[in-house]
Amino acid sequence: MDAHDRKILDIIQSGFPIEERPYAAVGEQLGLTESEVLARVRALRAKGVIRRIGANFSSGSLGWQSTLCAARVPEAQIEAFVAEVNSHQGVTHNYLRDHSFNVWFTMIAPDMAAVRATLAEITSKTGIAVLNLPAEELFKIKVDFAMEGA
Known part of the structure; x- marks a missing residue:
């Protein structure tokens, strides 16, 4: 992993942009294109560094x-x-x-x-x-x- 990969991981762990094009927003923060961020995230998933990308919801707050x-x-x-x-x-x-x-x-x-x-x-x-x-x-x-x- 290089510095960009580490920065991407720092951002997406708890600050994943809730936007139409979240990877473009991450790229803007890092001076990368949306395609570059997506390629890096895909590579990190393929290596097993990233296991899952998804939201966590408080089931109780939703009444469940x-x-x-x-x-x-x-x-x-x-x-x-x-x-x-x-x-x-x-x-x-x-x-x-x-x-x-x-x-x-x-x-x-x-x-x-x-x-x-x-x-x-x-x-x-x-x-x-x-x-x-x-x-x-x-x-x-x-x-x-x-x-x-x-």
């Missing part, structure tokens, strides 16, 4: 419910279980852990009844019970990785 879920999934069933979990629109992300509860995921839905219905459907289709762990208190941690000077 979110929850953390965990399941004990036998090794031989992980792929099928995760495929079922991922087939549900409200699942935001999931990950494996080295723990007896080895598959964790988060999901959002219009209300807790919809969350419970989705979890029941996952259990029905997979035969694996899902632990529903809605937050009792919300802690938001903002993480930016300063790239300038790195």
Whole structure:
């Protein structure tokens, strides 16, 4: 990565321009063209430096419910279980852990009844019970990785 790549990463982590042509706006800040910024972002994605570009919404502020879920999934069933979990629109992300509860995921839905219905459907289709762990208190941690000077 060169200095321009690091500056692009600094900008898009938390200051992604909400404009019709956001990469042109980033380019203006850096003295690059829109095409140059897009090519750099694509290259950073291809290298795995950037995994995802997308907005984060506060589900509670939008009137939705979110929850953390965990399941004990036998090794031989992980792929099928995760495929079922991922087939549900409200699942935001999931990950494996080295723990007896080895598959964790988060999901959002219009209300807790919809969350419970989705979890029941996952259990029905997979035969694996899902632990529903809605937050009792919300802690938001903002993480930016300063790239300038790195």
